[in-house]
Amino acid sequence: MDYYIEPLKLDCEDLLHRFQETESVRYEVFAAVWRKMDFPSIFYGKMAANEMRAFSRLILTTAYPYFLPPYSFHIRVGGLYLLYGLYNTQLASPKEKIRIALKDWENINKFQEDAMNAQHYDVSYIFRKLISEKAFYFAAMPKHLFFRVKRKTKRPTVCDEFWDRPMRVMDLVTTETLEEIVNVQEHYEKAKQAICGTPGQPDPAINLVSKDLVQRLHSTVVTYHNWLDEAGGKKKERGDADAGEGTSKQSEASQRAERLASIKSKSYGQAVEAVKSRRHRQVEIGSSETGGGQATPRRNKSLKARITKKMTGKVKEEILSGETTTAWRLSIAEQKSKGKTKGKRRFKW
Amino acid sequence: MAASSSAGCPTPAGANNDIPTYEYVDINTRPFHVGAFERLWKETLKPTYYSFRDAPQETEDEEFAQEMGVSAETIDELKVICSPDTLRCYPENEPPDKNVVPMDPGLRTLRLRKRQQDYKETLLRDFTCRQHLYATELESLAMGKRPADPEDLVPEGEFILSINVVYPVIFERFKHVRPHQTLQVLGSQKLTDLRDAICCVSDLQVSGEFSRSPDMAPEFISKDHYKSATFYLEGTFYNDMRFPECRDLSQTIMEWAKSHDFPTFQTAKMEETTFRDLKIKIGYPYLYCHQGDCEHVVIITDIRMAHRDDCLDHKLFPLLTYKHRVMTRKCAVCHLYISRWITTNDSLAPMDPCMFCELCFRMLHYDAQGNKLGDFLAFPFVDAGAFN
Ligand SMILES: [Zn+2]
Ligand SMILES: [Zn+2]
Numbered sequence: 001m002d003y004y005i006e007p008l009k010l011d012c013e014d015l016l017h018r019f020q021e022t023e024s025v026r027y028e029v030f031a032a033v034w035r036k037m038d039f040p041s042i043f044y045g046k047m048a049a050n051e052m053r054a055f056s057r058l059i060l061t062t063a064y065p066y067f068l069p070p071y072s073f074h075i076r077v078g079g080l081y082l083l084y085g086l087y088n089t090q091l092a093s094p095k096e097k098i099r100i101a102l103k104d105w106e107n108i109n110k111f112q113e114d115a116m117n118a119q120h121y122d123v124s125y126i127f128r129k130l131i132s133e134k135a136f137y138f139a140a141m142p143k144h145l146f147f148r149v150k151r152k153t154k155r156p157t158v159c160d161e162f163w164d165r166p167m168r169v170m171d172l173v174t175t176e177t178l179e180e181i182v183n184v185q186e187h188y189e190k191a192k193q194a195i196c197g198t199p200g201q202p203d204p205a206i207n208l209v210s211k212d213l214v215q216r217l218h219s220t221v222v223t224y225h226n227w228l229d230e231a232g233g234k235k236k237e238r239g240d241a242d243a244g245e246g247t248s249k250q251s252e253a254s255q256r257a258e259r260l261a262s263i264k265s266k267s268y269g270q271a272v273e274a275v276k277s278r279r280h281r282q283v284e285i286g287s288s289e290t291g292g293g294q295a296t297p298r299r300n301k302s303l304k305a306r307i308t309k310k311m312t313g314k315v316k317e318e319i320l321s322g323e324t325t326t327a328w329r330l331s332i333a334e335q336k337s338k339g340k341t342k343g344k345r346r347f348k349w
Numbered sequence: 350m351a352a353s354s355s356a357g358c359p360t361p362a363g364a365n366n367d368i369p370t371y372e373y374v375d376i377n378t379r380p381f382h383v384g385a386f387e388r389l390w391k392e393t394l395k396p397t398y399y400s401f402r403d404a405p406q407e408t409e410d411e412e413f414a415q416e417m418g419v420s421a422e423t424i425d426e427l428k429v430i431c432s433p434d435t436l437r438c439y440p441e442n443e444p445p446d447k448n449v450v451p452m453d454p455g456l457r458t459l460r461l462r463k464r465q466q467d468y469k470e471t472l473l474r475d476f477t478c479r480q481h482l483y484a485t486e487l488e489s490l491a492m493g494k495r496p497a498d499p500e501d502l503v504p505e506g507e508f509i510l511s512i513n514v515v516y517p518v519i520f521e522r523f524k525h526v527r528p529h530q531t532l533q534v535l536g537s538q539k540l541t542d543l544r545d546a547i548c549c550v551s552d553l554q555v556s557g558e559f560s561r562s563p564d565m566a567p568e569f570i571s572k573d574h575y576k577s578a579t580f581y582l583e584g585t586f587y588n589d590m591r592f593p594e595c596r597d598l599s600q601t602i603m604e605w606a607k608s609h610d611f612p613t614f615q616t617a618k619m620e621e622t623t624f625r626d627l628k629i630k631i632g633y634p635y636l637y638c639h640q641g642d643c644e645h646v647v648i649i650t651d652i653r654m655a656h657r658d659d660c661l662d663h664k665l666f667p668l669l670t671y672k673h674r675v676m677t678r679k680c681a682v683c684h685l686y687i688s689r690w691i692t693t694n695d696s697l698a699p700m701d702p703c704m705f706c707e708l709c710f711r712m713l714h715y716d717a718q719g720n721k722l723g724d725f726l727a728f729p730f731v732d733a734g735a736f737n
Binding site: 003004007008010011027028031034035037038039040041042043044045046049050053085088089091094097099101102103105116121122124125126128129131132134136137138139140141143144145146147148 | 370375397403409427430438456459463488653654658
């Protein structure tokens with residue numbers, strides 16, 4: 001059955017990708033994409049009853065991660081709808097259940113609250129409906145574990161386009177990390193002074209890290225944040241014009257969009273606060289870089305490209321190599337790669 | 350046996366240790382206390398979430414409306430918008446043939462299935478695996494079963510553990526596949542309940558030569574003679590000490606460990622320990638040892654809350670949900686029945702050793718009065734597939 005994992009993943013991602021492109025979190029929009037792809041046919045074809053059950057189990061396990069972080073709110077909504085669709089259209093009887101792991105419950109709960117606060121009633125309703133239909137197993141882990149150490153370990157992948165990237169950046173560059181970097185840099189400067197001949201005069205040849213590293217990092221993040229706000233604003237406008245919503249619901253729709261935006265900005269809030277608290281370090285860079293966030297689009301683009309390349313490109317590389325450790329590597333990716341490689345080496349029997 | 354947990358995924362600081370998390374992703378979890386884990390789930394969920402009964406539709410809708418802070422009309426509207434009918438991809442009265450993969454499917458999964466099925470059709474014989482058919486039978490047999498006596502109903506919020514017991518590699522043919530049986534036990538059950546439910550041929554083995562008194566053989570079944578058994582889980586040996594003749598099977602290991610500077614193991618009584626009392630890792634191989642040296646790898650593959658579609662008859666637990674079907678060795682004479690005897694130095698047999706079913710063995714080796722004919726040694730034989 002394992003040979004289905006890869007195509008199943010690709011099919012789910014294809015569906016979610018199309019859903020993401022609609023820029024709407026409405027269930028009706030999802031259902032239209034679902035029907036267009038004829039998704040229920042994924043269960044078609046002659047299969048013995050037990051095969052059918054195993055396949056249902058596999059597809060639900062495959063779809064489950066899209067309902068969780070690190071994926072963006074939009075993808076997680078799609079993940080929930082996808083689980084709902086698969087649960088209802090599967091051909092096993094009684095229906096195979098969706099497994100929820102205890103460790104994920106808090107995240108799911110938060111998601112549900114966010115959806116409720118943003119008045120995404122369809123999201124809340126579908127979740128509640130699955131609960132009341134007893135569609136879930138409340139389990140220890142998302143799947144059965146058999147200590148199956150595979151010879152050929154498949155590298156875990158997190159679909160790049162579905163990440164909530166802005167959050168990642170904010171998570172990485174916080175007050176604490178900046179302070180930490182300042183500390184490390186102070187040590188570095190001291191160490192430089194200690195090893196050179198003339199006391200108090202570090203060798204100018206040792207110049208691996210620029211002195212204004214922290215300021216530059218800080219201002220880069222602030223610019224990026226502003227750029228995101230702008231891009232988000234544009235998206236929001238387009239979202240409002242979404243033809244899916246009737247005219248009578250127009251105001252409600254825009255309200256929803258605003259709420260969604262506010263949910264998202266909650267996660268930025270933290271970083272904005274961090275920025276404020278460091279005002280004393282901000283003197284030189286403040287006005288020129290962050291003033292109103294009015295950078296030109298071209299420049300924004302290059303900034304985005306730069307950050308995307310630096311951040312995700314590197315993240316990906318490291319996930320794949322699974323070796324280096326970097327402060328900002330995501331815990332999930334780290335767990336996966338570490339677990340795979342080390343687990344494989346350790347257990348032999 | 351126990352790999353240090355520091356080698357796996359890092360433990361998030363301040364995390365609750367009784368929330369199961371991966372030690373090695375997709376392989377096994379960190380150790381956690383089963384009872385504490387169960388409590389955490391139960392504290393989190395509303396009892397209606399795991400109740401075995403359905404709330405009436407009206408109350409449910411009301412609850413929805415209240416929780417979401419919307420009017421009953423909005424709920425009615427949502428019901429239509431979110432109806433499962435929206436997922437249907439064909440006109441209501443024209444369902445497609447679900448046994449057929451549609452032409453030119455866009456989904457990758459279907460393209461793969463189509464390739465497989467096209468290939469299958471080129472084969473002359475249909476290899477529907479009997480192993481699998483049998484497994485389904487077992488699984489679906491108990492699904493949704495309710496007890497005749499309401500007293501025996503599994504309580505709501507009870508937890509079910511799935512446990513794989515692997516057959517020992519005492520038979521040559523078990524070397525390559527790892528046949529196992531899967532049992533479901535309840536969190537409230539004792540380890541001895543599982544021990545009594547594990548069926549292993551070595552429990553039925555009869556040791557000795559019985560050519561002179563074949564009728565005596567059944568009295569010497571090992572299970573009745575060697576009652577000791579032990580589970581090894583997370584540094585503790587749980588010994589079955591229910592009978593006075595039981596011995597602590599872990600003793601030799603404990604002593605060896607002491608003399609070799611190993612960390613000391615704990616011991617506890619199997620009959621006094623419920624699964625809820627355990628601290629375990631899911632997915633991690635542990636040990637079950639009985640008959641002195643018959644060792645089985647035991648893996649707890651899952652723990653989850655009981656669901657209304659589960660077998661809910663307390664008396665049927667531990668519940669066998671999967672059993673590997675083993676090829677049986679047939680009698681050398683009739684080729685029909687499973688072998689019960691094995692003979693050596695047998696002038697009547699075509700080979701040495703030779704297997705016989707009960708009937709053929711008696712007919713060939715004894716006269717009508719039950720007197721032994723000719724010279725041979727006879728040992729009772731229990732086939733590994735005798736439980737199929
Ligand atoms: Zn055994
Ligand atoms: Zn025979």
